[in-house]
Amino acid sequence: MRAIGVIDYGMGNLHSLGKALERVCSATRVEVSYDPEVLMKCDRIVLPGVGGVKACMNELRRLELNEMVREAARTKPLMGICLGMQVMLDHSEENGGVDALGIISGQVRRFPDPPPADPADGPRLKVPHMGWNRVRQSMPTHPMWKNVPDNSWFYFVHSYYVALALPSDRMGEAEYMQPFTAALAHENIVAFQFHPEKSQATGIQLLTNFVDWSP
């Protein structure tokens, strides 16, 4: 039986993600685990994430999952979500600066705080970037976008964004203060800054596409 491994390093709410994956994977077992051996037996891997990057990296190291993720990045379809995307990069500005997994080349930077309110101005853009935003597909033919219309809405909640070293890794882009990478793809790796499991039917379609993907 095929299995999808969801990495549980004790920080995230994996309830919704697990349920959403179970819904799209009728022929696939969903294995939520922190055991590298159990996870490596699965044929595809999901790296979710909420919270801070420092705590995330510490937990990945403590549970000996960092090497497992690097190994998966070489050998299996791997999907990062939100902080799970950010930890794939080389380095993050969060928590005073933290070295991350270095699977994808680039940095993680903070959105600038909004300027003080000016009575003449309209509403300011707040941080976190929280809510529904549209994603332009930079790689329209990528299998991950199958049956997902260009400029679809997805649910975001984050204060830091990914600045890729290689623009060719960008799979999707959203706009908040500036254009930023909302989705990346590199060989057998994909990652989303938004939450597919919180993005209604369009998000469920993305999860389906990942389960069906053979890179």
Place this chain on the structure above:
Amino acid sequence: MLAKRIIPCLDIDRGRVVKGVKFESIQDAGDPVEVARRYDQQGADELVFLDITASSDDRPTLFKTVEAVAREIYIPLTVGGGVRTCADVRALLSAGADKVSINTAAVDRPQLVAEAGDRYGVQCIVVAIDAKRVNKKKEPLRWEVFTHGGRRSTGIDAVEWAVRMAKLGAGELLVTSMDRDGTKEGYDHELLRAISDQVAVPLIASGGVGELKHLYEGLTEGRCDAVLAASIFHHGTHTVGEAKRFLKGKGVNIRL
């Protein structure tokens, strides 16, 4: 561009959706899973559950409700009411909440907001502020934070409190006007704008919606990032879809 969010609020009492006026005279408004599913289908951007049950003995009922809703709804769910410790935050996140709202406990021990924000990420910590006008006529506007469902004054200035909470670890603020809640007269725009202009985090307007134009005013006059409403949706006066089409027609960026 980021869309403005429309958020139906479900007051939950012992596993049922209820609606009161000015925090009193409670009426039954349905089964939480059915109501949540209806709003999801209508295009709600998020849902907020506030547990108004007085007794902590009924906590397992709330967890069951949250689990049942999270199993079926693929939009963000915020849960609040009776959250006192980091363990409470964790229990709600584990049950399927995406964000947890903290109100009275933040007033009793502000450090809880910092601790919860550090541990679970500020993006899942919402601080709910119940504010009431306390200035006399002709004095400058001033609001104070109230707790215990609007019954107890704290003497804390609501705008200063909002700024402090946002700095400490709230990823979002949910501001309810006690003067307007249940009145259907519209949000307290001065209150919302005073806070929204001072904080860097998103602000949800709450308390007083009676017609669709009030939602528009909360986003424009009140400068809020999201608008919360209960009775206009529960009583079938308007669907979430109608509210969104109305706002879109007014030029607001809305997910439709």
